[in-house]
Amino acid sequence: MVQVCLNGVRGSGDGAVVPLSPGAMADSAAEAVAVGASDIHVHPKSPCGKDTLSGKAVAATLEEIRSQVRVPVGVTTGAWAEPDPEARVARIREWTVLPDHASVNWHEPGAEEVAAALLERGVGVEAGVWSGTDGAARFAASPLGPRVLRVLAEVTDPDPDSAKDTARQLLTSLGAAHGRPVLLHGEDGGAWPVLRLAGRLGLATRIGLEDTLVLPDGRRAVSNARLVVEGLAEYGRARRSS
Numbered sequence: 001m002v003q004v005c006l007n008g009v010r011g012s013g014d015g016a017v018v019p020l021s022p023g024a025m026a027d028s029a030a031e032a033v034a035v036g037a038s039d040i041h042v043h044p045k046s047p048c049g050k051d052t053l054s055g056k057a058v059a060a061t062l063e064e065i066r067s068q069v070r071v072p073v074g075v076t077t078g079a080w081a082e083p084d085p086e087a088r089v090a091r092i093r094e095w096t097v098l099p100d101h102a103s104v105n106w107h108e109p110g111a112e113e114v115a116a117a118l119l120e121r122g123v124g125v126e127a128g129v130w131s132g133t134d135g136a137a138r139f140a141a142s143p144l145g146p147r148v149l150r151v152l153a154e155v156t157d158p159d160p161d162s163a164k165d166t167a168r169q170l171l172t173s174l175g176a177a178h179g180r181p182v183l184l185h186g187e188d189g190g191a192w193p194v195l196r197l198a199g200r201l202g203l204a205t206r207i208g209l210e211d212t213l214v215l216p217d218g219r220r221a222v223s224n225a226r227l228v229v230e231g232l233a234e235y236g237r238a239r240r241s242s
Helices: 022-034 057-064 084-093 111-120 137-140 164-175 188-201 225-242
Strands: 003-004 041-044 073-076 103-107 124-131 150-155 182-186 203-207
Touching: 022 041, 022 057, 022 137, 022 150, 022 225, 057 073, 073 182, 084 111, 103 111, 111 124, 124 137, 137 164, 137 182, 150 164, 164 182, 164 188, 182 188, 182 203, 188 203, 188 225
Parallel strands: 003 041, 003 203, 041 073, 073 103, 103 124, 124 150, 150 182
Antiparallel strands: none
């Protein structure tokens, strides 16, 4: 599986190619799915372009994307969008349109409560476990671990020379990960090396403007679709060479 991550916390300062409105996200998602993405991760935005868990924004984003694609769509529940854990849970309970899945960063305060609220509503949970945090240990001890949809092993090391080693260390710290599937991905300078490692290991991965703004050769990416095309090619070559 190659998931497309449409926008992340990026905003207008990152360039016009980053989709921020529901319509732009839907168009970008449709283009990415047309070239091979099989799952979508998106950050709904407020009118000023900031990440939000607002029920209105979540509904508008999901409805627009689903009007154009038929693959699963997931959203963030990052603490930066709603710092107070109780308020984050309250937001989720107010959603009128539900995503297929939502990511929960296990190192963040309130992760267990947020994940439980999602599961109660029938929303799949992607357990975000970041390198450089205690997320792996917290997830290993979580009674909710066996119930998550998958683990998002996120390598936050942006150094292309060390990101692969960081990724291997993260996978080791995850151990059996409650037997759940693992999606391995990196960000910025580490995005492409970690994607290739995922290919060699036969793990699911993701690519998109949330994780990187550039193609493997360093050129600026013009769209999420172009990143998916390059990602599938890089993944396939790495898989064949393993």
